[in-house]
Amino acid sequence: MxxxxxxxxxxxxxxxxxxxxxxxxxxxxxxxxxxxxxxxxxxxxxxxxxxxxxxxxxxxxxxxxxxxxAHAELLRQYAKAPINQSLSRASLEVLSIVAYKQPITRIEVDNIRGVNSSGVISKLQAFDLIREAGKKEVIGRPNLYVTTNYFLDYMGINSLDELVDASNLELVDEEMTLFDNEESE
Structure with missing residues (x-):
């Protein structure tokens, strides 16, 4: 190579x-x-x-x-395209993390997910769902990300206060649930 x-x-x-x-x-x-x-x-x-x-x-x-x-206009058109079908599971995951933990750095998102999120963050920025909102006052001054007004429109809410309270949600291990159901039958 x-x-x-x-x-x-x-x-x-x-x-x-x-x-x-x-x-x-x-x-x-x-x-x-x-x-x-x-x-x-x-x-x-x-x-x-x-x-x-x-x-x-x-x-x-x-x-x-x-x-x-030279490709700026094409990329603007792409960013404005309907995203209903375009958000991958990874995109939804990162978007959720930013929505609940904002302002947050990419490294903090990576630490939560366990994988690099830079590509997903770029895509979410292109879709105008998140944006840079300054720099974190630490060594290296990483970008801070927050959701946009378009995110609120996309989610059909007026403010972040209307997001589901994540502290009351129970996480269920889908594999364990399926396995338990099979045993009980």
Whole structure:
């Protein structure tokens, strides 16, 4: 696997957080100058490839994959498309966590779910169900996420106070319930 493919894979998985030069150097066991050469090659590859929607962006020493500006209108249309059928189980899970725990960082969502949620958070932002609401005052100043007014409309409620009180809900292990039902028959 080439360094370009490895960098691309790492940046894809890192999502909106991106990776710093130091992180990439450490993961790829490359010197800073060698890594910068590879990043320049990757940027040139994307820039010269009209069949690719991706671009490499560097901000404040962090590199991330983004879509090319030429696709902005298409992505806006996608974000406005009806979402009734588009929310996956993972999206609903993250949306629920944000709704009940807001404001919350992506890392806090990840800790609750046990998996990386950056892609799901990006999708929920594209659907205007959640938005960034500032930075948490801790080291690294991660983004804080909250639900939007569109979320309230989507849920058919006027305020977050109308959400079901989750503290009164009982979680049931579906597999255990099915197994218990079979035994009792």
């Amino acid at each position: 080439t360094y370009l493919a490895q960098i691309e894979a790492l940046l894809f998985v890192a999502g909106e957080d991106g990776l710093s030069l130091r992180q990439l150097c450490s993961l790829l066991d490359l010197s800073v100058s060698a890594l910068i050469q590879q990043l320049d090659k990757l940027a040139d590859k994307y820039e010269g490839d009209d069949d690719s929607a991706l671009d490499l962006m560097e901000t404040s020493g962090t590199y991330k994959l983004v879509t090319k500006e």
